Amino acid sequence: MxxxxxxxxxxxxxxxxxxxxxxxxxxxxFYLFVMNYGWxxxxxxxxxxxxxxxxxxxxxxxxxxxxxxxxxATSLIVSTLAGLVASLLPEHMLRRAWWPGLIWVVPIVxxxxxxxxxxxxxx
Numbered sequence: 001m002x003x004x005x006x007x008x009x010x011x012x013x014x015x016x017x018x019x020x021x022x023x024x025x026x027x028x029x030f031y032l033f034v035m036n037y038g039w040x041x042x043x044x045x046x047x048x049x050x051x052x053x054x055x056x057x058x059x060x061x062x063x064x065x066x067x068x069x070x071x072x073a074t075s076l077i078v079s080t081l082a083g084l085v086a087s088l089l090p091e092h093m094l095r096r097a098w099w100p101g102l103i104w105v106v107p108i109v110x111x112x113x114x115x116x117x118x119x120x121x122x123x
Contacts, residue, residue, distance in 0.1 A: 015087045018094065021103045023083035028110040031075040036117060040070025041077070 034040060038055045045052065047063030058065070086094065 017100065018089075019083040019087045021100055022086035023079045025102045025106045026082040027075050027079035028107050030078050031071060032110055032113055032117070034071045034074045035067075035114070036121075038067075039074055040067050041073040042070040043067050044069050 040055060041053070043052045043055060043058070044050070044066040045058050045062040045064070046066060048059065048061060050058060050062060052058055054070075
């Protein structure tokens with residue numbers, strides 16, 4: 001017989017902060033890699049109204065590329081998966097690496113790095 005444990009409403013409520021903080025931290029950090037290495041899920045070319053998967057070259061006359069949507073989509077998928085995994089981890093495992101203060105520290109640090117990347121490194 002299976003002794004599956006169902007999560008109560010109180011237990012589920014206690015996991016929202018774990019998901020939210022993990023999501024935010026992973027999104028900030030992973031976004032830097034996505035932007036730096038061109039790992040966007042897709043690229044949009046508004047002149048031709050064309051979406052191209054990943055970082056493939058566009059057709060003729062495509063004009064300027066809008067990569068930001070692809071950066072966000074890629075980071076969203078990865079950070080959602082990380083948040084879900086962290087939400088499922090037992091609390092004793094979370095205590096080793098998870099700290100709620102990360103939700104403030106990581107975005108500040110990654111914003112400084114992002115500013116440097118945009119201003120000094122370029123696209």
